[in-house]
Amino acid sequence: MGPAMRILAIETSCDETAAAVIEDGRRILSNVVASQIDLHARYGGVFPEMASRAHIEAIVPVIREALVKAHVGWRDLHAVAVTRGPGLAGSLLVGVNAAKGIALGRDLPLLGINHLEGHIYAHWLETESEGAADPDALEFPLLCLIVSGGHTELVLMQDHGRYQRLGGTRDDAAGEAFDKVGRLLGLPYPGGPAIERVAQKGDPARLRFPRAWLEGSWDFSFSGLKTAVLRVVRGYGEAGPDGRPPRQAPIPHLAAAFQEAVVDVLAEKTVQAAAAYQAKAILLAGGVSANRRLREEVKSRAGDIPVYYPPIFLCTDNAAMIGAAAYYRFQAGQRDGWEMDVVPNLRLV
């Protein structure tokens, strides 16, 4: 083994300003995340203009803190990696320009990374977390379910950096459905964790929402489910003055039944795809993979196929995962030039 290889990774694709230092692609020396949740919670969603301004304010202190926490100086770094897409253009630009400045100033290689590949590579980071993969033991092909605020994709990973897209959502992403239904139920933003919390007090069998199976494809659809929840909520009476659900609406039961409907379809299709493509393991990735019901349900249906999920802090947006993905891209020879630009709708495949 050669000397340690350290990557400074930067992530600003949405509403978290994040920087991390990753050693040899897997050791997290630091992982700093400045969340704008409080800022956007007041409006029930992310405001792009406000998000990019908040990144501008946070980016330098966050990068500094990542270096201090990792106990490294500029000269200990070997590359700079940054999310170039998908995400909000104005947010991505802040990270990409910071990374270019550092790469230029320190004469370091620059790597633009796909945010979704980052979510997958959270599995190659060393953690002691229950349910996490041992990166050395992962064998291809792997079946990845990427479920986040903006994406819901089933991807077969054939090797490092080699992906086959099996299917994805035809309308709302799973996380988007959680966020919209959260708002509908009068829960705080982001809806995912709020629904999971409230659902624990509910009975998932009290109500039943429809599932869009889309037989014969690996695709998903969640917009009908959202409409179904809206219709049932309206059935309990008039909405309150601030759009709050009617007082009679049984929020915990509604949350539990909604969560069950999402988890049922995600778990079933993931497990079926893993079997169909003889995947060696299932990797859950993205913010929604923080959901405990989803984790449990995929595991209980997967039989002999191992199921892995990263610790919660590596499921939602962070820069450590970008550093892990960048390590494999660096090994494969990727180096980006100064023309490297943000790609808001960048695809994995």
Ligand SMILES: Nc1ncnc2c1ncn2[C@@H]1O[C@H](COP(=O)(O)OP(=O)(O)OP(=O)(O)O)[C@@H](O)[C@H]1O
């Ligand atoms: N415990 C949970 N249960 C369900 N959903 C959750 C949970 N925790 C977070 N989420 C959802 O995850 C999403 C945020 O995930 P993530 O940070 O990966 O998304 P994003 O970066 O906004 O989108 P993308 O990665 O597609 O660009 C939100 O929609 C949030 O509601």
Ligand SMILES: [Mg+2]
């Ligand atoms: Mg994300």
